[in-house]
Amino acid sequence: MREEYFEHLNKITSNGYHLILNEQLNMKKRFWSILAFFIFSATTIHAQQWSPEEQLELFGYCEKGLLMKELGISEETANKIGQINYWATLQKLKIEANTNDTFVTANEVNQEVLKKYKALSITGERAKGLISRMSASGCAITQLKFNKSYDTLTKVQLVAAYKTKFRKKIIDQLGVNGRQADLIIDAEAWKQKEALVVAQIAETDFNRIRKTVQLNKEFDKKLVMIDLNEQQKSQAVEFFIQNQL
Structure with missing residues (x-):
């Protein structure tokens, strides 16, 4: 009986210990998830704080050269992409301010952007990829x-x-x-x-x-x-x- 009692007690203690460990691990996971969220939020805010003109300037510092290498395009074409992105940013800001007489949603603007990219012979996934990189926060x-x-x-x-x-x-x-x-x-x-x-x-x-x-x-x-x-x-x-x- 005594041996069974201690064996039972050990099981309870062991289970309790594992429960504590699991809870600590869960707390750590929640902590890192929250931290990652705030880091992501801060990065997003930082990327979106610039004016359309400043974003265009940032494009010249970072994305322009990368696109010329990645897509094998000329500097002239890269500059046109920058101007398209600048135009799109202005349109989306007007939508947010409820002053856009042409577009109602950002998706409508993106569809028009895809048409403009197509005129530069940039289509498909490459074009969609450019839209996702429109608000890049910076580079080296x-x-x-x-x-x-x-x-x-x-x-x-x-x-x-x-x-x-x-x-x-x-x-x-x-x-x-x-x-x-x-x-x-x-x-x-x-x-x-x-x-x-x-x-x-x-x-x-x-x-x-x-x-x-x-x-x-x-x-x-x-x-x-x-x-x-x-x-x-x-x-x-x-x-x-x-x-x-």
Whole structure:
């Protein structure tokens, strides 16, 4: 009897333990689901906050080049796609404001967009895919990457710290010489300090994106002038993402 009692007690305890574990797992799942929702919502809001004119400018920074490569189209055709998307955005805003005399729903606008794409010889799934990408939030060139802790260092101090900690590692990993390593370090230090200045612009201000694009283009020019190949350029960028002071 006593053995049966303890065996029964162990089963109850074990079952209770598993119930607690299951509840904890369920709570974690709910937490991550909620977190994912808020992240998605924030991303969506961020993507939709720009004016039609700013979205068109963003198209020029990001989607335009991608479409030229993906679809094998000319710059002229890509610009026409941008104008079609701009037109569609204006129409949808008018629908939301109840001031559109031509279209009642966003789907009607999309159907007209498909016709306009067809005139550019873009049809089927490719055309539908373009509609789904109409409100892209940005791309690599519009992303501002910086380390806030470097704000207390001057550029000279940052260069010195980089050289002390990373110079040899850069030479070994990227297969560059000492001069190139020094120039890579100088370019990265410049980018970090400039990025900290741009970061002071509010995220809701489109000028932040404009300044970021200018910064990233200038940084890319600096890497090109160091005589790095494409692989080494990518490695140089990735190196300072993975290696912080």
